[in-house]
Amino acid sequence: MERKMHMTQYKELFQQAQIGKLKLKNKTSMAPMGPVGYADAFGAFDQRLQDYYVERARHGVGLIITGICSVDVNIEGMSTAGIPCPTVEPLKFVHNAYQMNERVHAYGAKIFLQLTGGLGRSALPGFTTKQIAPSEQGNRFDPSVTHREMTKEEIMNLIQKFVMSAVVAKRSGFDGVEVHAVHEGYLLDQFAISLYNHREDEFGGSLENRLRVSTMIVQGIKKACGKDFPVSLRYSLKSCMKGLRQGGLPGEEYEEAGKDIEEGIEAAKILVAAGYDALNVDAGTYDSWYWNHPPMYFEDGCYREFGEILKKAVDVPIILAGKMENPQMAVEALGKSCDIVSYGRQLLCDAEYVEKMRTGRLDEVRPCLGCHEGCLGRIGNGPVSCAVNPACGRETIYGIVPAAVKKTILVIGGGVAGLEVARTASIAGHKVILCEKSDALGGNLIPGGVPHFKRNDHKLIAYYKRQMELLGVDVRYNTVVTADSAAQYEADVIVVATGSKAKKINLPGSGKTVTAEEVLLDKVSCSDKVLMVGGGLVGCETALWLAQQGKEVNVVEVLPELLGGHGALPHMNEFMLYDLLKYHKIGIYTNAQIVETGDAVTIVKKDDETIELPSETIILSVGYDSDDQLYSELKDLEIPVYNIGDSQRVHNIMYAIWDAYELARNI
Known part of the structure; x- marks a missing residue:
């Protein structure tokens, strides 16, 4: 009906x-x-x-x-x-x-x-x-x-x-x-x-x-x-x-x-x-x-x-x-x-x-x-395809085929890489158990999808959740898998997809710092005068999101260029994000270093110039570290153990999905 x-x-x-x-x-x-x-x-x-x-x-x-x-x-x-x-x-x-x-x-x-x-x-x-x-x-x-x-x-x-x-x-x-x-x-x-x-x-x-x-x-x-x-x-x-x-x-x-x-x-x-x-x-x-x-x-x-x-x-x-x-x-x-x-x-x-x-x-x-x-x-590096659909453009040669031997696969981690492994392996006919330590699927897409302009990240999570239901994947929330408890799942294959953690660094001075993730998830309050330390994609998009709320935002980046340098992002995304940062009057300071932080002001050195920037809230966005400890503890088991997604290498959504698809269709 x-x-x-x-x-x-x-x-x-x-x-x-x-x-x-x-x-x-x-x-x-x-x-x-x-x-x-x-x-x-x-x-x-x-x-x-x-x-x-x-x-x-x-x-x-x-x-x-x-x-x-x-x-x-x-x-x-x-x-x-x-x-x-x-x-x-x-x-x-x-x-x-x-x-x-x-x-x-x-x-x-x-x-x-x-x-x-x-x-x-x-x-x-x-x-x-x-x-x-x-x-x-x-x-x-x-x-x-x-x-x-x-x-x-x-x-x-x-x-x-x-x-x-x-x-x-x-x-x-x-x-x-x-x-x-x-x-x-x-x-x-x-x-x-x-x-x-x-x-x-x-x-x-x-x-x-x-x-x-x-x-x-x-x-x-x-x-x-x-x-x-x-x-x-x-x-x-x-x-x-x-x-x-x-x-x-x-x-x-x-x-x-x-x-x-x-x-x-x-x-x-x-x-x-x-x-x-x-x-x-x-x-x-x-x-x-x-x-x-x-x-x-x-x-x-x-x-x-x-x-x-x-x-x-x-x-x-x-x-x-x-x-x-x-x-x-x-x-x-x-x-x-x-x-x-x-x-x-x-x-x-x-x-x-x-x-x-x-x-x-x-x-x-x-x-x-x-x-x-x-x-x-x-373009220039490979045929046109799709970040979330690895089979696009190679439909008949790179589809999911039924597995000759059906296996029990334990997937540890419910971020996008773990979800894609579970989806693909289930379609191939394997029994999949997916364990997520928190009460929600999505990993870094959860904070990443908070800004309105990133809303489709949350739609992707919803898509995967629905796929888990349709495919009958055994999803276990609030479940921490350890080296000692892994054996109880009696898996033929283990896939570790434990993701990454935001880096934290110590800045000189008395100013307190929070991470972009904490701000996006509303775990901490954010004042009207914000200093963003780190001008990568997460830092710039979080800065844009805050500026759209009417906050005064400055971005400090130690490298000569934002966003990893020209060409690190597809041109149209790079050009528009730069224009949006300018349109919303976000201060950009590249080739700059933090000299000293305080409760309300941070001193920044750019080239030979010393600048005072308002910093009632100092947000760190300086990258991510792979969380691969569990893989290190499991990799020598007598069954195949794979490491996928950010826990293998910190990269973008496309490679989390593509790597997971490649692995899962061949297990």
């Missing part, structure tokens, strides 16, 4: 939709996410990428829009194994894609191939060997790298390669294509925005001229593939940037340096008139990168206002993503902000999301944390 109620509640999402003359079985879509690392040597979809899309089709998505495929890898000198490209070896591309699309269509889903003209000045260093742009300018990430102006011949060749790619896509069985154009500050968006485009020919100057590449592309595709072959457009209504390499935060007042809403509306009308059948809407550019790939600091439904504006301006379907995982929000957005609701990272985390939503099993959904560690954070 409860599941029927849920199905009725969200039935609007499961009614038919339409793009041009193409009918979709429901109003859900898989958002395009770059398939970096999933092309074979011929530029075709490799088997892993095929399985990745089929898995989402299998679980109810109405429309799949693939991640970007280059129309010509030679334009910027990309590797053929970087992202797929229909024009490298068209027959090979057709061969691989056609068999994938046959499988996708078996589930009633439709699929569009997304085509990109390239990165231009937004290319990550090392990703391309030829640096081009609409006009000469510096690279977004490394201004010392200059991108030369494209010739008219190169532009016309690019347009033709879009058309050729669409022809290949149609032959491959795709139901339509999406042009990755006036969006995110990629090459075609650079043509569209006057800040980047200083050309004086027919591809520069007026808005119509700056959009000419994109309008010629859709006109060429329609001529080659037929007027009824659907072409959607990935479209950013607003650039959300203060200037080059500087984003504007949600709610912040600033003068738009790129494309403002007024121009965005005008451009949308021109593009729809040219022939685009749908707009796949978001906001931002690489200069405001966190808008295109919203970290956890964004609120849910962050693009709804942009979709609502465009719904009033154009008469084609609006596809809208942007943290739309709340089904009630998605239902309310239909007809007002969009016609189709799109899900991106949520479908990386949980390929079954749409079907779970349809059947009222939201408590079984594995949530996206907004961390970017497993998806965009892996």
Whole structure:
């Protein structure tokens, strides 16, 4: 009865939709996410990428829009194994894609191939060997790298390669294509925005001229593939940037340096008139990168206002993503902000999301944390995947298989690593006993998920608790396992996942210190003038959380940079957190040391300058130490004993889960 109620509640999402003359079985879509690392040597979809899309089709998505495929890898000198490209070896591309699309269509889903003209000045260093742009300018990430102006011949060749790619896509069985154009500050968006485009020919100057590449592309595709072959457009209504390499935060007042809403509306009308059948809407550019790939600091439904504006301006379907995982929000957005609701990272985390939503099993959904560690954070180091779903992108080669020999496994510790071991091992058929010394599961995610912007950490705990119930894991709370008591569980394998403990250091002076964990868990009171000692991720996020409560916060970090240095976090998370710290007027003192603490003031030395900072509360956030004592006491038993998670090495959530999954699926 409860599941029927849920199905009725969200039935609007499961009614038919339409793009041009193409009918979709429901109003859900898989958002395009770059398939970096999933092309074979011929530029075709490799088997892993095929399985990745089929898995989402299998679980109810109405429309799949693939991640970007280059129309010509030679334009910027990309590797053929970087992202797929229909024009490298068209027959090979057709061969691989056609068999994938046959499988996708078996589930009633439709699929569009997304085509990109390239990165231009937004290319990550090392990703391309030829640096081009609409006009000469510096690279977004490394201004010392200059991108030369494209010739008219190169532009016309690019347009033709879009058309050729669409022809290949149609032959491959795709139901339509999406042009990755006036969006995110990629090459075609650079043509569209006057800040980047200083050309004086027919591809520069007026808005119509700056959009000419994109309008010629859709006109060429329609001529080659037929007027009824659907072409959607990935479209950013607003650039959300203060200037080059500087984003504007949600709610912040600033003068738009790129494309403002007024121009965005005008451009949308021109593009729809040219022939685009749908707009796949978001906001931002690489200069405001966190808008295109919203970290956890964004609120849910962050693009709804942009979709609502465009719904009033154009008469084609609006596809809208942007943290739309709340089904009630998605239902309310239909007809007002969009016609189709799109899900991106949520479908990386949980390929079954749409079907779970349809059947009222939201408590079984594995949530996206907004961390970017497993998806965009892996570009350059590995294929796109997901921090909380290790099997993402390798569904058929890295799934959980039934164990040949069923064992009794004792898991010691109910943090995220221990929970993932218990989940995976139980699915494989083992009997699992999980012992947690406290009265709650979650470990460091419990304090970590306290700030509103980290709320999905607590959703991840809830997901694991529900999995323990569904899988019948024997969870024993308030149970301390010792070297002496371990034998009573008669386990065949022991997995130690005892986590880590916050480091404590002695500071000079009379000031009393507390840990970030104690403050987050409200074990100690926190005054209005706070000094945070340690500028890593925990320190900075705790500082932000306190500043959002109206407290005066200063951060002191001994190293030259916060957050472990540039690149330690995925760029979009790093950029946004830095901007938020600045926006909330949090004092940042790097290369600084504590000279003396007091009850209300702390003396800090930065370079050759001595500074007095208010410090009614001094919070330590100087890292964690592995709690591996129990493992040391058990490791020499005559049965296998493993150490996993922070008790093995202090790392992030992704590696706690990935290491645990690797271990448990092979026990």
